[in-house]
Amino acid sequence: MEEYIVSLDNLKKIADELLNNHCRVIGTTSENKFKELNYAEELVLNPGAVPTSSSFKEFFFPKTEPLFFYKQNHSNVDLFNPIQDKSKIVIIGAKPCDAASLPIISKVFNWDYKDDLFNSRYDNSLIIGMSCHYSDEFCFCNDLGSSPENMKGSDVFLKPLADNYFKVVSVTPKGAEFINEYQKYFEKDLGKNKSLERKEENPKHFDYDKVKTWLDNNFENKFWDTAGEMCLGCAQCAFVCPTCHCFDIVDEQNGSCAGRRAKNWDACQFSLFTKHASGHNPRDNQEKRYRQRISHKFKYYMDKFDEVLCTGCGRCSRGCPVSLDILQIVEEINSLSGNSNSIQ
Amino acid sequence: MNELKQICKEALTEKKARFIIAYREDKNKKTKPFIARTPEDAEQIIFNHQAVNNLAVYFPRFKNSGEGKIGIVVKSCDLKAVTALIQENQIKRDDLFIIGVNCSGVVRDTTMEFSNDNTQIKCKYCQAKTPPYYDELAEESKEFEMPDDDQAELMARIEKMSSDERLEFWSAEFEKCIKCYACRQVCPMCYCEKCIVEKSEPQWIDTSSTARGNFSWNIIRAFHMAGRCIGCHECERACPMDIPLTLLTRKMGMVASSEFGYRHGMSLTEPALIGTYSTSDKEDFIK
Incomplete structure (x- = not known):
């Protein structure tokens, strides 16, 4: 190949073409935030x-999205589907994390109920990952079977080379199709550009199997x-997390006879999260x-879906107002598991 | 620092406090809140420029949790929250063992070293490096260079805006809100057992992060803070979306001060502004 x-x-240039083709192009900007790009130059x-x-x-x-709108019509109620952006x-x-x-x-959005809202976006997406x-002290992707070079979830993967070049790896058929479609922008790798390697390996912090057994x-x-x-x-932790997916469903009135039902982010650290009626x-x-x-x-996500519900990105810890550090908590569990598995 | 440890150790040994809410350093040298329950725990207690948290936020959780006083390590700015909570009848002075620390300024960005560029604005206006009252006092006060008040310029700019421009400014800021409620949870003055956004019969405030929901939440919080904010700036520090929340609370405090000559959290005996009426209160806003 x-x-x-x-x-x-x-x-x-590819981003430009995608934007012209009415795609939603999401990239990191000079502020180091993911943003829906208005023009390709914003991409950093x-x-x-x-x-x-x-x-x-x-x-x-999304942090909030309508499931349907309702409007009272004499003794009936009319329901309206929201207009979905199918771009x-x-x-x-x-990043790999x-x-x-x-x-x-x-997996959770396709377990018993198939979440069309999530699927319609995910199925119609292309992920270009990058090494x-x-x-830093909060990163731990390689403790969870991943690595800074891991291509899980990417369709195309970029490896940085010298002089603002990237080596291109086609990961999925979708990725291969994409490279084929934009062939004119890709050059044959003649091995001229030096590859930029990571300076150091990430340290290993814990043994996930031991942690799981303890849990x-x-x-x-x-x-x-x-x-x-x-x-x-x-x-903060749940909402910046790439894998936290809990949501709440609420009805919101707009005027006296109309409103919407919405799906909003929710989080298990809120006291109301499990409060019964x-x-x-x-x-x-x-x-x-x-x-x-x-x-x-x-534990639970592994039991049910055979995945750890964490990619080791460390966002929750970096942003925690009281500096709770998920890695240190798991490391403590790891050291506890060395002692005994019994209930104390 | 040894002095602070010593004071805390003695307080726990002699049962002057049943536990102490304090700061410790974790293995990555990150300063964070913790509870010292035993004299051995007190060995971990530290205080430094990274001790940003306002520990008074933990009172509601512990106030009915047992016999004996609650110990707390406080900076001068945090003590205002303690005072305000006493003024608002949330906690009694006699139930507290207050360990004041002489503070030499705290950082704005906890990932960087303390410097003139990395000092919280509130430190500029801190009137007392030594807490005005305490049961024990620790730490030596060091002089430090005052930071620039880069917020004052923005505040002046907003004051000059027309109401439409202001609406545009705040709409853009509130649009970022993700309703994580970190601002509420870190605020020592946000102690309602049930927040208005959690009241669903009827639902007063939209819980969705829509333009309307975000605006309602942030404005109602600002209103509830009017003349009550003690200026610890924890809300803004905690906000993951970088919304300049203290612009609102600080401005409200300035209005309370200029219109009513009142600043919250400054006196244990003065009744709280929001709960009092004086015949000298201005009425010219009633039209």
Whole structure:
């Protein structure tokens, strides 16, 4: 198979064509945020940048979206479907910890109920991933079977070369089709451009299997009494997370006889999240809610969907107002698991 | 720093406090809140320029959690929140063991070293590096260079705007809101057991992150903070979407000060502005 490289300028030309073809092009900007680009020049690709403060999940699973609108019509109620933007979504420059999130959350959106809203966007998308040359004390992708070069979730993968060039890897048939379609912008790789390697390997922090086994056996462990006690119960962690996918369904009135039903982001750290209509709340304190967050990510999702609900991007920890660090919590569990698996 | 540890250790040994809400450093040298319950725990207690959190936010969770005083390490700015909570009858002075620290300024960006460029604006207006009252006092005060008030310029610019321009400015800012409620959760003055956004019968405020929902939430929070904000700037620091929330609360505080000569959290005996009426209050806004 032919190997290709592409220049940053040509990537921007591709972005331009996509925009002209009414695609929604999402890329990172000079502010290091994922943004729906208005023009290709806004695109900035920096493999050495810290992961953006928010993930790109909002482009597949928006923070709020209408399910339907209603309007009272005498004694009847008329329902209206929202107009859906069916444009193709192209993400350019996703880090491996971003790209990997989509196949992970796709499982929950296609488990019993098929979520058309998510699927219509995900099925009609193309993810161009890029190797990551960043690492800090919050990163732990390689503890979860991934790596800064992992192509999970990407259709096309870029590896940085010298002089603003990228080596192009076609990962999926969708990716191959894309490279074929924009062939004129890709050049044959003659091996002239030096590849830019990561400076250092990421350290390994914990053994996931040990962590999982501990979680399987220690729902009542006293570790949970203090693990999340400083958590303030906001949803910063969940809302910037690429894999947190919980939502709430609400009816909202607009005027006296009309309104909409909407699907909004929700988070397990909110006290209302599990509050029953009776007033009973099975997770009645922050410690229990924090245990839920860790258990859902590292145990329940694995039990049900054979995936860890975390890509190790570290966003939740970087942004936490009280510096709760998910990696340090999992490391503590890892060290606890070395001692015993029994319930204390 | 040893002095602070010593004070906390003694307080826990002699049961002057049943636990102390304080700061510790984690293994990555990140300063974060924690609860010291034993004299051994107190060994971890530290205070530095990275001690940004206003620890008074933890009172509601612990106030009815057992016998004995709650210990807390406070900077001068955080003490205003403690005072305000006492003024608003949320907690009693006698239930607290206050360990004041002489503060030499805290950082704006916790990922960077303390410097003149990386100092919170509130430090510029801090009137007391030493908390005005306490049960014990620790740390030596160091002089530091005052930061520039880069917010004042923006505030002046907004004041000059027409109401349409202002609406445009705030609409663009609030559009970013994702309703994570980090602003509410880090705020020591946001202690309602049930926030108005959680009241669903009827639903007063749209919970959706739509233009309307975001505007309603941010404006109602600003109103509820009118004359109550003590200026710790935690809301703005916590906001993952970088909304300049303290522009609103700070402006409201300035209005409370200029119109009523009142600043919240400054006196244990003065009744809170929002709960009092004075015959000298201006009435010219009633038209």
